[in-house]
Amino acid sequence: MGKAKNGYSDLEKRDIFNNEFMVHIDALYNFAFKLTLDEDEAKDLLQDTCMKAFRFIDSFEKGTNAKAWLFRILKNNFINDYRKKSKTPGMVDYQEVETYYNSEDGESPVEITTDLRSETIKGMLGDEITNALNSMDVDFRTVIILCDLEGFKYEEMAKILDIPIGTVRSRLHRARNILKEKLATYAASMGYK
């Protein structure tokens, strides 16, 4: 979270919250919903995030990257308070997968699909793409959301996720392979040509 270093007045705090934070409220809500996949949890997560952001506003440097700063708080909140609730025993341990993937002999465990065509993707409905994305493990889903939906650069993602840039890159690469596989499987099951 960083040290409280700015000592803003109450007026300044309100000004920062209203003008620099609130412009990202929809993006934050979307991120919360895509992490939790539950409307009530997303609302709670957003509310908690806003409360924390306000409480620690002195550690935010006015005029800097508010969106990345807020996304980082939301992600940490999710990991600490929400993820535990929904963690299932069968979940993928991404750290384990990454260690394997990044090892010298660690070829990607997911084969690159060869029969998915761009025309097939173009014909898919939004709900079908959303379902494929939502069915991914949350850690892989997160990097796709941050990169493709929110347009964060790798450096920003590294800060939001507290991981090195190299890990962002490899996790994203693997996430894209997984998403492609899911879309291919879905397309095949629906009889898309």
Next chain:
Amino acid sequence: MGVFVRWLQRTFGMAKKTCPVEQECLELLRLMLDEQATEEESKYVHEHIDKCYRCYENYDLENTIREAVKNKVKNLKVPPELVTEIKNKIDL
């Protein structure tokens, strides 16, 4: 030039089904599409996909998936009453 070569490859069945540098190229073209590749890496990808139909297909598919995620995944609007509740709690 690249478009013509790809048309020739596709039309006359000359398109190779494999590429010896497919994995490396895939990683680089993903970096390029994420706007994270260096100028040199982007140049390499462009030159390669101009003559390699297999990697061009990968490029096309990767690009299409990104566009689909960006444009087709539903974006939600935060409920106004939640915004009011948050503002009230913070006393704004």
